[in-house]
Amino acid sequence: MSPVLASSVSPSSRNDSAAADPVRPRLLTGDRPTGPLHLGHLVGTLRNRVRLQDAYDCTFIVADLHMLTTRNAPEQIAEIDANARTLVLDALGAGLDPARVTFYLQSLVPEVLELAGLFQSLVSVNRLERIPSLKEMARDSGQEMSFALLGYPVLQAADILAVRAEAVPVGKDNYAYVEVTREIARRFNARYGEVFPEPETVEGDVPTLVGTDGQRKMSKSLGNAIALSDPAPVVRKKVMGMFTDPNRLTATTPGRVEGNPVFAYLDAFGADIATIEALKDRYRAGRVGDVEVKAYLVEVLESVLQPMRERRETFAAPGVVETLIEEGSERVRTETRETLRLVRTAMGFAGVHTRLHRRARKAGGGLPGA
Ligand code: TRP
Numbered sequence: 001m002s003p004v005l006a007s008s009v010s011p012s013s014r015n016d017s018a019a020a021d022p023v024r025p026r027l028l029t030g031d032r033p034t035g036p037l038h039l040g041h042l043v044g045t046l047r048n049r050v051r052l053q054d055a056y057d058c059t060f061i062v063a064d065l066h067m068l069t070t071r072n073a074p075e076q077i078a079e080i081d082a083n084a085r086t087l088v089l090d091a092l093g094a095g096l097d098p099a100r101v102t103f104y105l106q107s108l109v110p111e112v113l114e115l116a117g118l119f120q121s122l123v124s125v126n127r128l129e130r131i132p133s134l135k136e137m138a139r140d141s142g143q144e145m146s147f148a149l150l151g152y153p154v155l156q157a158a159d160i161l162a163v164r165a166e167a168v169p170v171g172k173d174n175y176a177y178v179e180v181t182r183e184i185a186r187r188f189n190a191r192y193g194e195v196f197p198e199p200e201t202v203e204g205d206v207p208t209l210v211g212t213d214g215q216r217k218m219s220k221s222l223g224n225a226i227a228l229s230d231p232a233p234v235v236r237k238k239v240m241g242m243f244t245d246p247n248r249l250t251a252t253t254p255g256r257v258e259g260n261p262v263f264a265y266l267d268a269f270g271a272d273i274a275t276i277e278a279l280k281d282r283y284r285a286g287r288v289g290d291v292e293v294k295a296y297l298v299e300v301l302e303s304v305l306q307p308m309r310e311r312r313e314t315f316a317a318p319g320v321v322e323t324l325i326e327e328g329s330e331r332v333r334t335e336t337r338e339t340l341r342l343v344r345t346a347m348g349f350a351g352v353h354t355r356l357h358r359r360a361r362k363a364g365g366g367l368p369g370a
Contacts, residue, residue, distance in 0.1 A: 050095040228308055244290050
């Protein structure tokens with residue numbers, strides 16, 4: 001075992017009851033396990049997550065139940081395990097520290113569905129039907145709006161409030177869900193008593209990154225993504241095939257920098273601003289070819305991706321990521337049960353529930369949420 005692992009996954013080195021941390025506020029965010037993370041995730045959320053792990057007590061969800069709202073064919077479900085592993089490995093490679101953060105698989109915490117169920121009467125169908133991204137997701141998946149998809153924000157509210165998170169760093173496409181979460185928290189607190197914080201979104205540094213086609217936001221399903229796990233030759237090939245300025249026929253034609261994804265990537269990933277500005281000037285003046293700019297972009301991307309590949313490799317041994325996910329899920333499960341206990345008590349389910357739970361605890365048995 002490498003030294004980094006020996007220190008990071010040993011249970012004694014981490015604060016086992018993250019909830020008990022009096023200093024750092026709780027943060028929750030995550031992704032659906034639909035495939036490897038790409039450069040768009042890196043600028044949109046990952047870098048931000050890496051920065052935030054010092055100031056916050058961070059939990060990262062692998063939201064497989066959310067994935068089921070649009071991708072629920074047996075073949076898609078069969079990919080969850082591998083995709084969860086990739087997701088966590090990508091995040092670790094990008095710099096998240098397993099000794100300080102918690103990763104968990106949503107479906108291993110079934111209590112979150114109970115919490116989502118209790119939240120369902122705190123939000124109207126009308127409110128959910130007005131969220132544009134849900135309609136888009138239904139359309140993109142070629143399915144009718146399912147009950148589950150309409151409830152997507154309610155389940156997300158349950159994820160966030162289960163661990164009583166105060167900060168939720170997500171992309172713009174998720175702001176509406178965090179807003180629903182805030183409404184649910186407010187309404188719950190007003191109706192039953194103060195249990196939940198009202199979580200805030202935390203913005204990333206570049207909200208979205210255009211794809212290699214220069215047309216739409218980078219996305220695996222659009223085939224315009226550079227994955228964090230792409231090997232160097234694949235990165236080179238993708239960059240060399242990138243869209244630039246369609247009106248530029250030769251290297252001496254003055255080119256457009258604005259809206260040109262090659263320069264958008266240089267701005268997002270390059271550290272040497274003087275060199276980038278000089279390239280832009282030469283590009284505008286028709287004094288540099290696309291190939292030279294792209295070759296420089298490959299260099300810039302490799303300086304970002306290569307250290308991430310190496311770090312990723314240190315966690316790649318079979319079982320390491322799996323253990324992190326299992327232990328993290330167990331911690332979040334304990335936390336969610338405690339939240340459910342507070343919720344039931346606040347809602348007034350106390351009497352019979354409390355007696356049953358006390359009896360179950362004495363008998364060493366396990367009622368859900370006991
Ligand atoms: N909705 C997120 C996505 O776009 C995934 C997600 C599920 C999530 N639950 C969450 C994000 C809780 C932040 C907090 O994939």
